[in-house]
Amino acid sequence: MPSSPSGGPLLFTPEQHTRALTLVGEFSQQYLATVADRPVYPPVDRAALRAIAHEPLPRSGMPLETLFAELEAVVVPNSTHSAHPRFLPYVQPSPNALSPYADHVAAVLNQNCNLWHLSPAANAVEQALLRWFADLFRLPGSAGGIVTSGGSMANLVALTAARDHALGSAARAEGLQGGGAPLVLYTSEEAHSSIDKAVSILGLGTNNLRKLPTDERFRLRLDALAAAVVADRAAGRRPFCVVASAGTVTTGAIDPLAELSGFCREQGLWLHVDGAYGALAALSERFSESMAGVGLADSVSLDPHKFLFCAFEAGCVLVRDRQHLVNAFSAQPSYLTMSEDPDFVDFANQGPQLSRAFKALKVWWSLKHFGADAFAATIERMHDLALHMGTEIERRPAFELLAPVVFNCVCFRVRGLDDAGNRRVLTSLVDGGDAFLGPALVKGRSGLRACFMNLRTERADVDFILDRLQELAGE
Ligand SMILES: Cc1ncc(COP(=O)(O)O)c(C=O)c1O
Known part of the structure; x- marks a missing residue:
């Protein structure tokens, strides 16, 4: 049974803090030193995991040592080791050495990154990150964004802004129930499934998602896009958005971003670039030219938990004009104190979440500690x-x-x-x-x-x- 310091049973004494840090430190060092010797994918002990899944609620506590012993005995041997050198299945990195520690610090500080006065420093950190990313893609000064849980959420946030922009000033009040011809979204057959998910979550209907053919290099074919837009308009539907990929999930292809941007501008369509997989490769000179078109988009998804090697979760969405996020997400409930300040951003007004963790810390620290x-x-x-x-x-x-x-x-x-x-x-x-x-x-x-x-x-x-x-x- 843990002892109870003043403040009640949910707090630690200084000695308990030291002990917890020692256990965490020993675990981290030992785990990473031996991860290459483990099977990448474990022979799952189903009986042990069933026992965990069906364990009754503990009414009284147990010592930290017991928790760490169970971690070693059951959790680690039944975990898939993404840090193993031969773990290469998906777009899923092993984390850089610092980011787990940054998550720990962020949790201790426990900033709520919803309203700026609940997290002033974290607010500045998130703004710095967004500016670094916007500058990387030469987005204009009007650009804004928000740190998300990952690329899927970044795509959902961007496509919400795109949908509401298409619906106009009645978007929030009437939504899709306001009537009108169906909105149609275009992407390639190589696009990530999070686009399909966003289309259905947003009530657009996957029947109104056109997954167009690609060329011999797996890139969205502009002629197929142009023909599909003409056909949809002729049938009375409303084309509103094109999703291009900067790194398709299977082969890493980059859609022809400059041509797509020209087409979208001419046709009055929103261009979203799903750069969750690849866009941050723009940090390297080897890829900066091929990623140059990313900044032509109306919105861009990025995933620092991919090419910035941050521990899960850390995604990011950028928009060319931050007002689009405010239009789609702002809310002013009476029970929250909002005070506009030119130096800060109420991120609760730019995304779907209210309470938000300080995810930006691990990304900011990673870039500052290791350097771009x-x-x-x-x-x-x-x-x-x-x-x-x-x-x-x-x-x-x-x-x-x-x-x-x-x-x-x-x-x-x-x-x-x-x-x-x-x-x-x-x-x-x-x-x-x-x-x-x-x-x-x-x-x-x-x-x-x-x-x-x-x-x-x-x-x-x-x-x-x-x-x-x-x-x-x-x-
Ligand atoms: C192109 C692309 N978009 C979106 C995603 C989804 O990102 P997340 O897993 O961070 O939600 C991925 C994931 O691999 C991806 O490759």
């Missing part, structure tokens, strides 16, 4: 690993590439096996715990996908994975 150049170099190292894997795949007759390697991901296939055979090899690899890759469906063909976002991965890991896959394919 360290991220640029890391992004280039991830690209180099993908290029190495691409070269190896082309060298080995056992494999074939499903798409050219243009970013930090590689889509490929075991030659001589059909789609089911490729899925079987992937399952065997993952279940064996040696490595974790993801599935890829590229122009109708199934294969495997490695996405390099893991700070501990070396070339030898790539070679190991390909050797292992060759063995599994032969079994």
Whole structure:
């Protein structure tokens, strides 16, 4: 039983704080030092996890040591180790070393980043981040934004602003019930599923989402877009928004942003760039030119929990004109004290959440501690690993590439096996715990996908994975 310091049973004495920090520190160091020796994907102990899932509510407390012992005995062995050097399945990085500590500090400070007077310093930090990102993409001084939980939420926030802009001044009062022809949104067949989700959450209906074909480089085809817009207008529907990708989730393709921006301007359409996967690669000179069109958008999604290697969660949305967020999200309830101040932003008025954690701290600290150049170099190292894997795949007759390697991901296939055979090899690899890759469906063909976002991965890991896959394919 924990002892009770003054202030009641939910507080720690200074000695208990020290003990908790020691346990956290020992756990963190030990876990990260041994993570490469663990199976990437654990042989799940279902009985132990069922016991956790059905555990009765504890009416009295237990010592910290018991909690950490359970962490070691049950939680860690039944966790998927995203920090393992051969964890490469999705657009999911291993966190940089500082960001978990920043989350701890943010939780101790427990700022509520909704109203500026509840979090003045955090407010300035979030503003700094938004300005750094807006400057990276040369967005104008009118730009604004908000830190979100991730790319899906950033897409939802941006598309809410786009929808309300299209509906006009009656958007908040009448919503889609105000009538009018259906609004139609355009994206490519390679777009992320969070766009489908946002379309249905926003009441637009996925029947009004056009997933258009892509060219040989997996980029949204402008001719297909133009034809779809003409057809929808002719049928009495209202085209309102195009979602382009700066890094499509499967192959990392970048849609033709400058051309799309010109088309959208001419047609009066909102251009949203889903840059959750790739846009922050603009930090590296290697990718800054290909990402130059990102800043032409009306809104942009970014994901610091991807290329800034922050621990979950940290996303971000930028809008060209911050007033669009205010129009879509502001609320002035009588029970909150809002006092406009030119130096601060009430972020509660620019997004769907009221209470918001100080997520910006880990992003701000990561950039300040390591510096933007360290991220640029890391992004280039991830690209180099993908290029190495691409070269190896082309060298080995056992494999074939499903798409050219243009970013930090590689889509490929075991030659001589059909789609089911490729899925079987992937399952065997993952279940064996040696490595974790993801599935890829590229122009109708199934294969495997490695996405390099893991700070501990070396070339030898790539070679190991390909050797292992060759063995599994032969079994
Ligand atoms: C292109 C793209 N958009 C959106 C998302 C969703 O981001 P999150 O998982 O942070 O919600 C992803 C995730 O991989 C993505 O690759």
